[in-house]
Amino acid sequence: MNLVDVHCHLNHELFKDDLDAVLQRARQEGVKRILLSGVNPVANKEVLEFVKKDPALLKASLGIYPIDALGLQLDAVGLPHHPGPIDLDKEFTFFEKNRQKITAIGEVGMDFHWASREETYEQQAENFRRIIRFALKIQKPLVIHSRKAEEECIQILSEEIKNREIPVINHCFSGGKAVISKAAALGHYFSIPPNIVKASNFQTLVKLVDLNQLLTETDSPWLSPIKGQKNEPAFVLKSVEKIAEIKGLTREEVARQIWQNYEKVFG
Ligand SMILES: [Zn+2]
Structure with a gap:
């Protein structure tokens, strides 16, 4: 099986002592691509x-967290x-300079969990719109963080990206059924974390x-499927298995389709 982890933070301090072992376990499990998010x-x-450690396996997704x-x-x-x-223009210049080394822009978006909506x-909306316009300009997929801001993010994305010019990936999306349907109708993708094994909102999605x-x-290191243990890329297999169970397919069938989706979006 070819597995993919489209969003993680392996530069987190929790990985500073065991990164090589973490990458080795991922390879053994069949993980072929890991996107590190800035x-x-x-x-x-x-x-x-970081991605220079294994350029075939590790890819860079550069972001501006809201x-x-x-x-x-x-x-x-x-x-x-x-x-x-953050001086957005300065960061956009940096992204453009490294355009060939960047697989996606993200994580970006809005967050009303850590910052007050009022x-x-x-x-946040102005920053987000500027980032979307920049991603359109350099034609890169967008990986979206929308904690407690799902409706607002989907609304702004629908206004800024009219004709599916670039892929949109909603990372760890926790919106309700109506907003899930709206984003799906816009052609958005959703990336499913391993804590789907216990989180009913991802199962519904x-x-x-x-x-x-x-x-x-x-x-990674967040959203672990195992209590008391940090998350790591090898655990994407848990997401694949749970998706297979929900869809009534084999895990190989799910892994194959998700690999195809990966290639279509980021290839
Ligand atoms: Zn993240």
């Missing part, structure tokens, strides 16, 4: 360095921190969305 200028540079874009700081994230609001909606629009991710 969240700010410091992390993006780190991601570009909270980092605002210059807000979360406590103890474990990822490199960028001080103050105080930050306007700024998989029931509603065609297999042609599903991908797998881990968001």
Whole structure:
């Protein structure tokens, strides 16, 4: 089986002692592509360095996390921190300079879990629109973070991307049925994390969305399927197995279709 993890953070400090073993377990499980996601200028540079460890397996997705874009700081994230609001134009220049090394733009989007909707909606929406327009300009897929901002993100994406000019991948999407259907009708993809084994909202999503629009991710080290153990790319197999169970297919059939989806979106 060829497996893919389209979203994770292997530059997180939790991997600093066992990264080689983590990558080895992923290879053994059949993982053929792992997209490392950046969240700010410091992390993006780190991601570009990390992928050099195994360029066939590791790919760079450079991002501007909505909270980092605002210059807000979360406590103890474990990822490199960028001080103050992000100068988007400067970061776009950096992305363009590294265009050939970038598989996707993300994670980007909006977040009303860590920032208040009342105080930050306007700024987050403006940042998000600028990032979408930039992705359209350089023709790269967008990996979306939309925590507690699902409807707002899908609305803005529908306004900015009229004719499916670039693929949109909703990472760890936690919206309700109506907004799932809306995004699916727009042709969006959804990447499913391994905690689908216990999270009923992802199970519902998989029931509603065609297999042609599903991908797998881990968001490592977060969203582990195993309590008390950090997540890692090898666990995408858990996502594949659960999708297979829900769709009534074999895991090989699911893995094959998801690999095809991967190639179509990022190939
Ligand atoms: Zn993430």
